[in-house]
Amino acid sequence: MDILEILNANNSEPQNYVLRPTVKVVVVNDENKILTFGNFLPGGGVDQGESLEDAVRRECMEELGADVEIQQSLGLVIQYRDFLKKKYEVYGFLAKIKNITKPTTNQEDELSEVREWKTFEYAISYIEGVLYKLECGEYSKYTKERIQAKLYNSKTHLMFIKKAKEILNK
Numbered sequence: 001m002d003i004l005e006i007l008n009a010n011n012s013e014p015q016n017y018v019l020r021p022t023v024k025v026v027v028v029n030d031e032n033k034i035l036t037f038g039n040f041l042p043g044g045g046v047d048q049g050e051s052l053e054d055a056v057r058r059e060c061m062e063e064l065g066a067d068v069e070i071q072q073s074l075g076l077v078i079q080y081r082d083f084l085k086k087k088y089e090v091y092g093f094l095a096k097i098k099n100i101t102k103p104t105t106n107q108e109d110e111l112s113e114v115r116e117w118k119t120f121e122y123a124i125s126y127i128e129g130v131l132y133k134l135e136c137g138e139y140s141k142y143t144k145e146r147i148q149a150k151l152y153n154s155k156t157h158l159m160f161i162k163k164a165k166e167i168l169n170k
Contacts, residue, residue: 004075005151017087021046026164029097037063038113041157056093065103068095074163079152083145092160118126120165127158
């Protein structure tokens with residue numbers, strides 16, 4: 001899988017960071033709209049012994065209630081989260097929606113998230129707005145850890161959405 005970017009606030013590769021593989025999914029329908037989870041992409045950690053593809057399917061069922069068919073990988077973004085001392089390997093995938101039911105998660109915070117179909121243009125514009133606000137310091141009330149997480153996740157989501165759009169427009 002191609003490395004799209006390495007997000008690292010340091011001048012060299014940090015040592016002794018705990019590896020955390022995760023997946024993010026651009027789920028599209030026949031109208032080429034993205035199914036978002038709280039304005040961002042669904043996804044999460046890969047469980048021990050679980051394949052990336054199985055993690056994609058599980059996360060989509062948990063967070064979206066969506067049965068998906070994986071179309072292809074979008075690439076890999078590596079995030080060095082300094083405050084957590086974790087190296088996140090975020091694998092992006094493009095998937096088509098097959099069926100939507102009810103999310104299988106029992107987590108209250110996940111159940112309260114809005115699931116919405118959005119155009120690529122809207123999703124890109126929204127995330128670019130978040131990045132702009134981060135650059136302008138509008139999230140200064142947050143901890144440095146939370147700001148870094150929001151920055152890295154926003155950049156990662158934006159890369160995957162743009163890559164999916166490029167693939168679908170070929």
